[in-house]
Amino acid sequence: MSLTEKVALVTGGAQGIGRAVVQSLLQSSAKVVVVDLNKACGEQCKAQLDAEFGEGNCTFIQCDVSDGDALQDAFQSTVDQFGRLDIVINNAGIANEKNWEKTIQVNLTSVIKGTYLALEHMSKEYGKEGGTIINVSSMAAFLHSPHQPVYTATKHGVIGFTRAMADASIQDDYGVRINVLCPAFVDTPLLHSVEDEENMGKFVKYKDDFKRSMTKFGVLKPSLIAEGMMRLITDTSLNGAVMKITCSKGIHFHTYEPMSA
Ligand SMILES: NC(=O)C1=CN([C@@H]2O[C@H](COP(=O)(O)OP(=O)(O)OC[C@H]3O[C@@H](n4cnc5c(N)ncnc54)[C@H](O)[C@@H]3O)[C@@H](O)[C@H]2O)C=CC1
Numbered sequence: 704m705s706l707t708e709k710v711a712l713v714t715g716g717a718q719g720i721g722r723a724v725v726q727s728l729l730q731s732s733a734k735v736v737v738v739d740l741n742k743a744c745g746e747q748c749k750a751q752l753d754a755e756f757g758e759g760n761c762t763f764i765q766c767d768v769s770d771g772d773a774l775q776d777a778f779q780s781t782v783d784q785f786g787r788l789d790i791v792i793n794n795a796g797i798a799n800e801k802n803w804e805k806t807i808q809v810n811l812t813s814v815i816k817g818t819y820l821a822l823e824h825m826s827k828e829y830g831k832e833g834g835t836i837i838n839v840s841s842m843a844a845f846l847h848s849p850h851q852p853v854y855t856a857t858k859h860g861v862i863g864f865t866r867a868m869a870d871a872s873i874q875d876d877y878g879v880r881i882n883v884l885c886p887a888f889v890d891t892p893l894l895h896s897v898e899d900e901e902n903m904g905k906f907v908k909y910k911d912d913f914k915r916s917m918t919k920f921g922v923l924k925p926s927l928i929a930e931g932m933m934r935l936i937t938d939t940s941l942n943g944a945v946m947k948i949t950c951s952k953g954i955h956f957h958t959y960e961p962m963s964a
């Protein structure tokens with residue numbers, strides 16, 4: 704499906720899962736704004752994408768998503784440059800149990816803020832044309848791993864918030880589909896954070912347990928996560944969907960009893 708004339712904003716798009724999603728969006732002819740904290744990585748990413756897809760299709764904005772004003776400016780710059788916004792991927796995330804307040808800010812508060820900003824630029828409530836939002840959670844939301852309690856809490860929160868907003872979108876006719884994607888382990892730099900006391904704090908003693916889990920459950924390629932993401936973007940029947948991606952079952956959906964959490 705062509706996304707020609709569509710404009711996408713991807714947080715944490717400079718590497719890992721976000722980077723793979725940016726690549727897929729450009730392959731589908733969307734314009735893409737990469738919003739990321741890491742300036743060096745973002746500039747390198749943009750240079751590579753310009754070489755592959757031509758200049759003018761991709762922009763990099765350095766921004767810490769946990770700085771609400773900076774995130775607001777990034778959304779405004781996107782619309783100023785490309786004239787519209789259609790697709791928002793709230794993907795930026797960290798796994799830091801030592802600075803757990805920061806983990807809540809980046810993984811949950813910024814996803815909420817990013818969703819509200821996306822609605823300001825896309826919802827019919829604000830006189831806009833509609834669009835789609837995908838928030839990135841994790842299979843950690845379906846486990847209760849003792850090794851990453853705050854990371855797990857944020858990912859539970861992302862699912863609850865997204866499903867509630869998807870219902871709100873239907874009730875008040877925002878014209879915006881809001882879905883959530885939950886990958887199992889993916890081969891990105893984030894996985895290496897389990898090695899580091901600065902990230903894990905007292906939970907660093909479990910690093911070998913993490914590695915055993917990765918061996919047991921397998922590690923996915925970022926390209927498969929991008930494939931799932933493109934399905935959420937292009938399948939207009941999906942709203943409030945919770946997509947899971949695992950090695951054993953591939954891309955599939957979590958099902959809930961009516962009215963259940
Ligand atoms: N890698 C994995 O095994 C899994 C990752 N996820 C989730 O996928 C998302 C992406 O993760 P990965 O690509 O694996 O991580 P990654 O560490 O490879 O990439 C994350 C990107 O986000 C950026 N970022 C971090 N903090 C930021 C901030 N405050 N403001 C703006 N940008 C920021 C980083 O600079 C980086 O470019 C995260 O939400 C993560 O929790 C979910 C399930 C599994």
Ligand SMILES: CCCCC/C=C\C=C\C(=O)C/C=C\C/C=C\CCCC(=O)O
Nearest residue numbers: 798799800841842843851887888920949
């Ligand atoms: C605080 C440090 C945490 C380190 C986190 C690093 C990576 C994060 C990975 C995830 O988000 C995925 C976490 C858990 C799910 C993994 C596998 C479940 C597979 C289930 C299945 O295959 O059925």
